[in-house]
Structure formats: C-alpha cells, structure tokens
Amino acid sequence: MSAPALAIEHLSVEYATAAGPLHALRDVGIEVAAGEIVGLVGESGCGKSTLIQAILRLLAPNAKITAGRMALAGVDLIGLDPEAMRKLRGDRMSVVFQDPMTALNPVLTIGRQMVDIQYRRREPRAQKRRRAIEMLKRVHIPDPESRFDQYPHEFSGGMRQRIAIAMALMAEPVLFIADEPTTALDATLEVATIELLKALQREIGCAILFVSHHLGVVAELCDRVNVMYAGEVVESGPVRPVFQRPQHPYTQRLLACDPARVHERTRHLPTIPGDLPDLVALPPGCVFADRCPKVFEPCRRAPPPAVKTAELEALRCYLGQPAS
Amino acid sequence: MSAAASTAKPAAARRAKSALRRVLSEPLGLLGSLLVLLAVLGAGFAGFLAPDPIAMAPIDRFLAPSMDHLLGTDNLGRDLFARVLYGGRIALVVSLGATAASLLLGVAAGLVAGYGPPWLDNLLLLIFDALKSFPTVMLALALVTLLGPSEWAVVLVVIVANAPSYARMARTQTMSLRHAQFVEAERSLGAGAGRIIASHILPNIVGPILIVASMDIPVVIAIEAGMSFLGLGVRPPTPSWGTILESGFEYIQDSPWAVIAGGLPIIITTLGFTFLGEALRDTFDPKLATGPR
Amino acid sequence: MNPLLAVENLVVRFPVGSAIGHYFKGEPRSIDAVAGVSLTMEPGETLAVVGESGSGKTTLARAIAGLIPVQEGAVRFEGRPVANLGAAARKALHRQIAMIFQDPVGSLSPRFSVRGLLAEPFRIHGLAARDLDAEVTRLLGLVGLPPAIAERHPHQLSGGQARRVGVARAIALSPKLVIADEPTAGLDVSVQGEVLNLLNELRERLGLSMLIITHNLSILRHIADRMAIMYLGRFVEAGETTAIFAGPRHPYSLALLSANPEPDPDARPRRIALEGEVPSLLARPAGCEFHGRCPFVQARCRQEAPALTAGPDGRLVACHFPLEPAAN
Numbered sequence: 001m002s003a004p005a006l007a008i009e010h011l012s013v014e015y016a017t018a019a020g021p022l023h024a025l026r027d028v029g030i031e032v033a034a035g036e037i038v039g040l041v042g043e044s045g046c047g048k049s050t051l052i053q054a055i056l057r058l059l060a061p062n063a064k065i066t067a068g069r070m071a072l073a074g075v076d077l078i079g080l081d082p083e084a085m086r087k088l089r090g091d092r093m094s095v096v097f098q099d100p101m102t103a104l105n106p107v108l109t110i111g112r113q114m115v116d117i118q119y120r121r122r123e124p125r126a127q128k129r130r131r132a133i134e135m136l137k138r139v140h141i142p143d144p145e146s147r148f149d150q151y152p153h154e155f156s157g158g159m160r161q162r163i164a165i166a167m168a169l170m171a172e173p174v175l176f177i178a179d180e181p182t183t184a185l186d187a188t189l190e191v192a193t194i195e196l197l198k199a200l201q202r203e204i205g206c207a208i209l210f211v212s213h214h215l216g217v218v219a220e221l222c223d224r225v226n227v228m229y230a231g232e233v234v235e236s237g238p239v240r241p242v243f244q245r246p247q248h249p250y251t252q253r254l255l256a257c258d259p260a261r262v263h264e265r266t267r268h269l270p271t272i273p274g275d276l277p278d279l280v281a282l283p284p285g286c287v288f289a290d291r292c293p294k295v296f297e298p299c300r301r302a303p304p305p306a307v308k309t310a311e312l313e314a315l316r317c318y319l320g321q322p323a324s
Numbered sequence: 325m326s327a328a329a330s331t332a333k334p335a336a337a338r339r340a341k342s343a344l345r346r347v348l349s350e351p352l353g354l355l356g357s358l359l360v361l362l363a364v365l366g367a368g369f370a371g372f373l374a375p376d377p378i379a380m381a382p383i384d385r386f387l388a389p390s391m392d393h394l395l396g397t398d399n400l401g402r403d404l405f406a407r408v409l410y411g412g413r414i415a416l417v418v419s420l421g422a423t424a425a426s427l428l429l430g431v432a433a434g435l436v437a438g439y440g441p442p443w444l445d446n447l448l449l450l451i452f453d454a455l456k457s458f459p460t461v462m463l464a465l466a467l468v469t470l471l472g473p474s475e476w477a478v479v480l481v482v483i484v485a486n487a488p489s490y491a492r493m494a495r496t497q498t499m500s501l502r503h504a505q506f507v508e509a510e511r512s513l514g515a516g517a518g519r520i521i522a523s524h525i526l527p528n529i530v531g532p533i534l535i536v537a538s539m540d541i542p543v544v545i546a547i548e549a550g551m552s553f554l555g556l557g558v559r560p561p562t563p564s565w566g567t568i569l570e571s572g573f574e575y576i577q578d579s580p581w582a583v584i585a586g587g588l589p590i591i592i593t594t595l596g597f598t599f600l601g602e603a604l605r606d607t608f609d610p611k612l613a614t615g616p617r
Numbered sequence: 618m619n620p621l622l623a624v625e626n627l628v629v630r631f632p633v634g635s636a637i638g639h640y641f642k643g644e645p646r647s648i649d650a651v652a653g654v655s656l657t658m659e660p661g662e663t664l665a666v667v668g669e670s671g672s673g674k675t676t677l678a679r680a681i682a683g684l685i686p687v688q689e690g691a692v693r694f695e696g697r698p699v700a701n702l703g704a705a706a707r708k709a710l711h712r713q714i715a716m717i718f719q720d721p722v723g724s725l726s727p728r729f730s731v732r733g734l735l736a737e738p739f740r741i742h743g744l745a746a747r748d749l750d751a752e753v754t755r756l757l758g759l760v761g762l763p764p765a766i767a768e769r770h771p772h773q774l775s776g777g778q779a780r781r782v783g784v785a786r787a788i789a790l791s792p793k794l795v796i797a798d799e800p801t802a803g804l805d806v807s808v809q810g811e812v813l814n815l816l817n818e819l820r821e822r823l824g825l826s827m828l829i830i831t832h833n834l835s836i837l838r839h840i841a842d843r844m845a846i847m848y849l850g851r852f853v854e855a856g857e858t859t860a861i862f863a864g865p866r867h868p869y870s871l872a873l874l875s876a877n878p879e880p881d882p883d884a885r886p887r888r889i890a891l892e893g894e895v896p897s898l899l900a901r902p903a904g905c906e907f908h909g910r911c912p913f914v915q916a917r918c919r920q921e922a923p924a925l926t927a928g929p930d931g932r933l934v935a936c937h938f939p940l941e942p943a944a945n
Contacts, residue, residue, distance in 0.1 A: 142893075213806060216880045259813075267817045271811045
C-alpha cells in the first residue's frame with residue numbers, strides 16, 4: 001500500500017503578534033490517501049488558510065510550526081530545506097486559489113505561462129506547447145489552438161479558473177490543493193467546475209484536498225471531510241456519516257444553518273450566535289463551549305481529545321465519548 | 325472573522341506610538357531623527373546659543389574656530405556659528421513652508437483632477453506637465469528676473485517644481501478610490517462631490533504623499549541654498565547657508581572655514597531628513613505581516 | 618394608488634471601445650447592460666432580482682437608486698419620475714431610496730468610526746442638529762449591535778458586524794425602499810441567517826419595501842415574495858417565489874435552480890447542465906439570447922426573440938416553449 005498523498009499529524013502553528021502568540025492551528029490531523037478527494041470545511045477564522053500555507057511551507061514570517069509532522073507521499077515536509085521544498089511545489093503538489101482574476105500573470109499570454117511552468121521537463125518547446133493545448137482541451141476551453149496566444153483578460157472568470165486548474169494538474173501532482181476554487185464563480189459555473197474536477201481526478205488519479213465553506217459542493221465532490229473550527233479539526237470522517245449524522249454540535253449547527261437545507265420558508269433562519277474565541281487567550285476547555293447549545297460540565301475544564309468512533313475518524317467532543 | 329478586542333480611540337494613539345517606536349528602533353531612523361532634532365533645536369534656540377549673526381567686526385575676519393567663535397568668522401568678521409544657526413531658521417522655515425504650500429496646492433489640484441469630469445482632468449494634467457517640464461534653474465532665473473530675489477522667489481520655485489508631482493500622485497490615488505464601494509455608498513446617501521473628496525478620499529490618500537514630501541525636504545533645502553548661493557534667494561545681510569557658502573567660495577584662499585560652515589549644515593540636514601523619510605516609509609509599509617490576515 | 622416603484626422598459630447603456638474600432642472593424646459602440654426591464658413594486662413588498670455575472674442586476678439596482686444615468690425608459694417612485702434627476706432632486710431621492718452594498722467592510726469609509734458612519738446621513742442632509750449620539754444608539758439597537766461598537770473602525774469589524782452597520786446606515790433616514798446588493802456576500806453560512814432574519818424583522822417593524830439583488834438562490838425563499846430572473850440584461854421569468862421554485866418555466870431558471878448542490882452526499886441532483894458560457898454583451902446572440910446554451914432549443918428559438926408574456930396565473934416568461942410543470 002502506498003504512502004498517503006498527505007499525512008498531517010498533531011500540527012500546531014503559532015503567530016507572533018503584539019498581543020502574544022496566536023494559536024492559529026492546534027493539534028491538527030489530516031490524511032489524504034493516494035487518489036482520494038478529501039474536503040476541508042470551515043468558516044472564516046478556522047485556520048484553513050494557515051493550514052494551506054503550512055503545507056506549502058509558505059507561512060508568514062511571524063508564523064512558526066510549533067509541533068507536529070507533515071509528509072507528502074512519505075517525504076517529510078517540515079525538515080525539508082527551502083530548495084528541496086521549492087522543487088516539490090508545482091511538481092508533486094500544486095494549488096489553485098479562490099480568485100481567478102488574479103491567479104494568472106496579466107502581462108503574459110496564457111500559452112506562454114503554460115509552457116513556462118513546464119520548465120522542469122527537458123523537452124523541446126513544441127512538445128510543451130502540445131501538452132499545454134491538450135490540457136486546455138481537457139478543461140473544455142473552446143478553440144484552444146487559437147486561444148493559446150491570448151491574454152488572461154480576454155477570458156472570463158470561469159475560464160481563467162479552468163486554466164488555473166489546467167496549469168495545476170499538468171504536472172500530474174501527487175496532491176492537488178484547491179482553496180475555495182469555486183467560491184467566486186456563479187452557481188452554474190460552480191457545478192460545471194465540480195464536474196470538471198471529478199472527471200480530471202478520475203483521469204489523472206491525483207489526490208485532492210478541497211477546501212471550501214460551501215457544504216453542498218463538498219458533499220457532492222469529496223470522499224471524506226474534515227470540519228474545522230477555530231484552529232482545530234472538530235469532526236472528521238467519510239462524507240455520509242458527517243453530513244447525514246453529524247456528531248459534533250458545530251457540524252450540526254453548520255448544516256442546519258445552510259439556507260439550502262431549509263426548505264420551508266421561514267422568517268427565522270437558524271444561526272450560530274456568538275463570536276470566535278480569542279486565539280491568543282484560549283479558553284481553558286473546548287474551544288466551541290461558549291457557543292455550543294449542548295455544552296455541559298466537562299466541556300469547560302479541558303479541551304476534548306480527538307477520539308475515533310464507529311463511523312468517524314476523529315471527533316473532538318465529550319458528548320460522543322463514553323463517560324469517564 | 326473574529327472581532328478585535330481593541331477600541332478605536334486609543335488604537336489611533338497606540339498606532340502612532342508604535343510607529344514612533346518602530347522608527348526609532350531602526351538605526352537609520354534613530355540617526356535621522358537625531359540629526360533633524362539637532363537642526364531644529366539649533367535653529368530654534370539660535371538666540372540663546374550664539375551671538376549676533378550680523379554684527380560685523382572687520383578686525384576679526386577669517387578667524388579659525390575658537391571658544392569665542394565656534395566655527396570661526398567670515399570675511400566681515402561675523403560669527404559663523406551664529407550665521408549657521410540663524411541660517412538654519414531660513415532653511416527650515418522656507419523649506420517646510422514651501423513644502424507645505426506645494427502639498428496644499430498639489431494635493432488639492434490632484435483631488436479635483438482625479439474626481440472631476442474628464443475635461444477638467446485633461447486641463448489640469450496639461451498644466452501639471454507644463455510646470456514639470458521647466459528645468460529648475462531656468463525657472464529660478466526666470467522668476468527672479470520677474471520678481472527680484474527673495475525668500476518668496478524660493479518658495480515659488482519650490483512650489484512649481486514639486487506641486488505637479490504631488491498633484492499627479494493625488495490624482496492617481498483619487499482615481500483608484502473614486503470607484504471604491506465606500507465612495508459609491510456615500511454617494512448613495514446623497515453626499516456631494518466636495519464632501520466625498522474632503523472627508524472620504526483625502527484622508528485615505530494623504531499618507532504616502534506625506535512620506536514622499538518628507539523625502540523631498542532635503543531637495544528643497546538644497547534649492548533654497550542653491551538659489552541663495554547664486555544670489556537669487558535671500559538678500560544679505562540675512563544669513564542663509566547658501567550665502568555663507570557663496571562668500572566662503574569667494575574668499576576660500578583666505579580661510580576654509582566659511583565653506584565648511586556653509587556646507588556642513590546642509591549635509592547634516594539632508595542626511596537627517598533622508599534617513600528619517602526612509603524610516604517612515606518602511607514603517608508604514610503595509611506588507612509587514614503582523615498576523616494571520 | 619400608485620405602486621411604490623414602477624420601472625418601464627429601462628435601458629442602461631455604456632459606451633465601449635473606440636471610434637476607430639467602430640468605423641473600421643464594425644465593433645459595437647455601446648453595450649446595453651440593462652436591455653429593457655419593466656417591474657413594479659408595492660409598498661411593504663420584497664422583490665428579488667436574480668442573475669449571474671453579466672446579467673445586469675447590479676446595474677439595474679444602481680439605476681433605480683439614481684446612481685447612474687439611464688438612456689431609455691422610465692423609473693417612477695411613488696408616481697414621480699426619478700431617472701436622470703438633477704443634483705438637488707437626486708439628493709432628496711437618496712433619502713427615500715437607500716442602498717446596501719455588496720462588500721460589507723469595503724462599503725464603509727475606512728477612516729470613519731461606526732459612529733461617524735452612522736452620523737453621515739444626518740450630516741449630509743442637514744439634520745446634524747438632531748441628537749446624533751442618540752440616533753446612533755437607536756440605529757445600533759435596531760440592528761442588534763452593542764453601543765460599544767460605535768467607536769470601532771471598519772477593519773475592526775467582522776463581516777457580519779460590518780453588514781449590520783451597513784443596514785443601520787441605510788435605514789438611518791427612514792427610507793421607503795431599501796435596495797440590498799448581495800446582502801449575504803462574503804458572509805459565512807452561520808451568519809447569513811442573521812442578516813436575513815434582521816432584514817425580515819426590519820421590514821415588518823419599519824414597513825420597508827426591499828429590492829434584493831442576489832445570485833444566491835438558497836436565501837430567496839426566506840426573504841422574497843416575488844422574484845425575477847435576469848439574463849443578459851432582460852428578465853426571462855418573473856413571478857411569485859414559491860411558485861417559481863416549485864415549477865420554473867424558463868430553461869435558464871430550471872438550470873439555475875438545479876445548480877445548488879445540497880449538503881447531502883446521497884442527494885441525486887437532477888441537474889440541467891448548461892453548455893458554454895454567458896455570451897458577451899458585445900455580441901448578443903440572434904433570436905432568443907439563450908438559445909446557444911438551452912438544452913431544449915428548437916429552430917424557432919434561433920430566429921425569433923420571445924417576448925416576456927404573462928400567463929393566466931400572472932407568471933411572466935420569455936420563452937417560445939415554456940416548460941410544463943411535469944417536466945421538472
């Protein structure tokens with residue numbers, strides 16, 4: 001059995017701020033098996049961006065990894081020197097970000113950009129060009145031969161996102177990270193892009209870490225999902241149990257709040273009242289305790305450990321655990 | 325996004341204090357601040373620190389530095405140290421005043437050009453570019469021919485030389501903010517152009533322009549000194565670093581001290597303002613990361 | 618009794634390109650971002666205008682709010698024409714029609730405190746003599762924000778808080794119509810409900826009418842009585858929200874409504890996949906402008922543009938072959 005595409009264990013990341021160390025990620029564990037699509041769901045402030053930056057080893061200067069292990073297809077990422085890390089990025093792992101408008105260099109044609117990023121291959125230019133055009137066809141860019149020499153501003157947002165996906169997958173990476181790739185797109189484009197990702201992933205066989213706050217898309221696309229809140233993974237498992245029988249109160253509330261789920265017309269949509277806790281001065285107990293509708297006594301004493309249950313890989317909640 | 329725990333009023337004061345701390349923590353910033361402080365204090369307390377700068381004592385001409393005359397005397401026996409300090413007043417007042425005037429006119433014109441209708445923008449651009457295309461020395465000569473030499477001629481030259489750049493900067497920033505959503509929101513509330521320009525656009529663009537202006541101050545000091553050196557600026561017997569230099573060169577065979585006395589303060593203030601301006605610019609660089617977002 | 622708002626055949630045109638391009642290459646001189654839209658709103662009603670990027674919905678909102686000039690057609694507010702007004706009349710209109718903008722934090726002037734932002738409407742209209750502190754506290758209370766927030770600046774606010782400040786500012790002078798451009802954009806799912814609940818509550822309490830511009834169909838059901846779907850600057854379908862959700866008649870409406878994945882892995886989406894992309898406004902298709910992407914296209918669609926016609930139940934559809942309820 002091959003090593004998982006991405007294995008993160010007990011990862012903690014801190015930022016040095018004027019007010020003290022900010023604990024952006026705490027004991028985060030995520031695994032993406034080879035060829036699997038894993039979702040990462042969370043709202044603003046949950047630490048998704050920090051996690052992606054950590055995986056790419058592109059954290060801000062005042063951030064540091066204080067604990068944990070990260071490995072890409074068995075290769076330890078934390079101990080790697082910058083040169084070796086640079087070799088991995090774009091080749092064995094690639095990324096697509098949220099904003100298609102700024103993902104591409106506006107002063108170069110897309111063809112030039114697609115050929116340039118193949119710089120690692122020792123091939124004649126013509127062959128690189130062919131591969132690039134082939135990739136454009138696979139992402140359904142109409143008339144790729146002639147559009148090859150056009151500039152990014154001549155494409156719509158949806159097409160630019162597809163070009164960005166094409167560039168990321170051209171190297172056939174082990175791990176493809178998609179950071180909210182459809183958030184900025186209209187609904188019809190979003191579903192088209194999801195279908196595209198599904199098809200490409202089947203062909204290329206890479207593993208995908210799909211980060212999104214759009215629950216419906218994650219449910220449709222992913223095999224497994226991790227739910228993050230305020231820097232922790234609170235629930236993690238295959239999509240069916242997590243979406244159909246969520247155990248963590250945050251996941252339950254999150255799903256209940258999704259207006260798409262609320263079919264009956266109502267004047268009072270459910271919400272999660274309260275705010276995120278201060279990540280510099282963490283509460284002593286469970287990080288969700290102040291906003292949790294099911295909070296009880298042990299929740300405020302100590303943060304719940306991540307426990308494996310019958311259906312889930314990890315659950316951080318005292319409710320799901322046998323009384324100690 | 326988690327709500328910040330701080331409130332706004334002390335936050336502004338804290339930002340200013342922490343900015344000051346950041347500037348002073350840089351070696352260049354510290355040095356620059358000290359030099360500028362030196363120049364300002366020297367000019368301010370000239371009355372206490374030095375004797376009369378225009379008292380002539382032909383007997384004591386070309387004296388070397390001593391306890392009575394810290395920088396020696398010039399060709400007319402006037403105390404050079406006193407002339408340097410009083411000259412500092414001219415330098416600082418003229419340069420700061422002229423810079424302030426350039427900023428006022430330039431930023432105002434830039435705001436109007438950036439926010440107003442295209443025909444006004446084109447007209448103002450024409451004026452900016454025309455003014456910028458004058459070589460400074462020619463401009464100085466032309467103005468002095470018309471107006472006669474004086475501090476005001478210097479101020480006018482500085483304004484014509486600098487205001488167009490500030491205007492262009494203000495114009496560009498205004499044009500980029502003009503379509504910002506908060507501007508549109510204020511328009512939707514009924515705010516007129518004047519209110520939007522003054523309350524909503526100006527405060528957001530003025531920062532970088534001020535920093536550029538602070539880095540221009542050494543240039544303005546040099547313009548004043550240069551014009552006075554050429555006899556186009558302040559008239560004798562008012563001391564100016566430029567006039568000190570000028571008479572120093574004339575009599576350089578007799579004593580080097582006048583040249584040193586004229587050149588030294590220019591070097592000190594130029595370095596001081598340059599270092600300070602660069603430290604300020606670095607301090608306000610938004611790319612310094614201080615947190616996850 | 619006049620409707621609160623009546624829009625008749627509105628056209629908003631923007632110039633594009635250069636004269637040279639036009640004369641030598643036959644490029645169009647202008648695009649019609651809004652290409653003939655008519656709608657009415659009664660007091661106390663909520664109407665949603667739905668569409669994707671390029672549909673013209675934001676332009677329509679701006680035109681109704683008096684922020685941009687209109688080239689053809691009319692906008693009547695309480696019976697009075699309000700398009701292309703002079704500066705003074707437009708300022709008076711801004712007291713009646715308020716707008717909430719898309720970017721919660723970006724629509725707040727960065728150097729102003731919340732107090733200053735909420736006081737601006739009063740100052741602008743010469744009402745500064747009022748007890749502004751009391752007004753600010755009142756407005757914050759109406760939108761459920763604590764009074765302490767008045768001292769904060771926009772960058773210190775969360776998305777949800779900034780959105781509420783925007784709402785408070787919009788209702789400051791008790792307008793009759795509030796236009797909300799993407800009220801849930803940029804907000805997390807767990808706070809979207811807060812904004813929608815707030816808008817509903819304010820509508821009832823203050824007797825507001827609301828025009829909601831959005832591309833987020835999932836929130837519509839909970840806030841809008843009627844809705845209109847826009848494509849390339851025109852309405853393709855309009856009617857009661859619940860009726861349209863139950864049985865869309867235009868193929869584009871069907872595609873839009875089906876393009877909303879549910880957070881349930883076992884939900885089998887009966888999705889209508891659309892071919893291609895939205896056509897450019899510079900090159901409008903002939904006939905029905907949707908024909909190039911329509912899964913049910915027929916010969917007539919390519920030649921003849923359908924008019925927006927009303928059915929017996931009041932539903933407006935612009936399609937030669939509207940879908941029957943059985944087809945859904």
